Amino acid sequence: MTAMNGEVQESVMAAEAKQTCYEGSSVQSFQFYLEHSGEHEAILQCVHNILPGEFKRIGAGKSSLDVLGVGSGGGEIDAQMLTLLQSTFPAVPITADIVEGSSQLTDNFKGLVAKTTNLQKIPFAWYIMHSEDYERQVKEKGDMKTFDFIHMIQMIYYVDNLADTIKFYHSLLKNNGRLMIIIEAANGGWDTLWKTYKKDLCVDAIQEYRSSGEVIACLKSQGLKYEEHVIPNSFDITECFNPSSQTGKRLLNYMTANDNFYQSFSPEIKGGMLELLRNKCSTEKDGRVLFNSNMSCILVYA
Numbered sequence: 001m002t003a004m005n006g007e008v009q010e011s012v013m014a015a016e017a018k019q020t021c022y023e024g025s026s027v028q029s030f031q032f033y034l035e036h037s038g039e040h041e042a043i044l045q046c047v048h049n050i051l052p053g054e055f056k057r058i059g060a061g062k063s064s065l066d067v068l069g070v071g072s073g074g075g076e077i078d079a080q081m082l083t084l085l086q087s088t089f090p091a092v093p094i095t096a097d098i099v100e101g102s103s104q105l106t107d108n109f110k111g112l113v114a115k116t117t118n119l120q121k122i123p124f125a126w127y128i129m130h131s132e133d134y135e136r137q138v139k140e141k142g143d144m145k146t147f148d149f150i151h152m153i154q155m156i157y158y159v160d161n162l163a164d165t166i167k168f169y170h171s172l173l174k175n176n177g178r179l180m181i182i183i184e185a186a187n188g189g190w191d192t193l194w195k196t197y198k199k200d201l202c203v204d205a206i207q208e209y210r211s212s213g214e215v216i217a218c219l220k221s222q223g224l225k226y227e228e229h230v231i232p233n234s235f236d237i238t239e240c241f242n243p244s245s246q247t248g249k250r251l252l253n254y255m256t257a258n259d260n261f262y263q264s265f266s267p268e269i270k271g272g273m274l275e276l277l278r279n280k281c282s283t284e285k286d287g288r289v290l291f292n293s294n295m296s297c298i299l300v301y302a
Ligand SMILES: C[S@@+](CC[C@H](N)C(=O)[O-])C[C@H]1O[C@@H](n2cnc3c(N)ncnc32)[C@H](O)[C@@H]1O
Pocket: 020, 021, 022, 030, 070, 071, 072, 073, 074, 075, 076, 077, 099, 100, 101, 102, 105, 129, 130, 131, 132, 152, 153, 154, 155, 158, 159, 160
């Protein structure tokens, strides 16, 4: 696909609706979670610490830079990373390809591009489809566009096959390129909750919970070179222990990927999950329950 400066190109594939991509109530639930978890702020801090040096290495001596975002959501983090890349290489043209299955979140991303002057210099190619369909399409076409920087932020939980996905995106890296995967940390709060209650939670969009542990094991088995950085984060879940709290209810819904935590699980399961959340997934400070949501930023080398 050729893209002209400033022109927004679009490739929409009417993919059969698969539940992993966020639409409707899951977009609202995700947005609520972002407002309460400090997750984007923590990721951005890591981006600003690590990527300036990485971008210098990735871009050294190159006359153009191509970025691929997979599962970019509303693009808030993409926007910051692209801005950082532009400021690192002001004279080098940059392209951005985005693979995101949610049309609603892609619209938000396009809205963000429309109001961010520096991003309008970047030609975007939008692939509104599942990662698996993008992979199929690229392989069918045969002429693989390759990239200097590929990122998958908080999305690898949703792909069908972890090993195949990593292998595919790694194969799209250019010389000196990096694949950045951000995922919940091994043994963090999410990992503990989802692995302990696997039978009850891994029933819908997520069939097999993954944390950085599974990703690292996969990279090792493929013999890929990588480095890992911890992204520390925690957020206040005290409200989750007050059954009449709307905030608590909405956080529990997102954390269990469920539309209605209180109606969906038996009293034993609910009680067990709440106890686990308090005692194994969190620490208490000044009477508040702080959920451990450390993430891991994994940079895979070309
Ligand atoms: C937790 S959100 C993260 C969004 C964004 N990266 C961020 O950190 O704000 C997961 C994103 O992955 C997208 N997604 C889920 N399954 C996908 C798939 N199979 N292919 C592409 N995108 C997918 C969802 O629509 C959603 O935007």
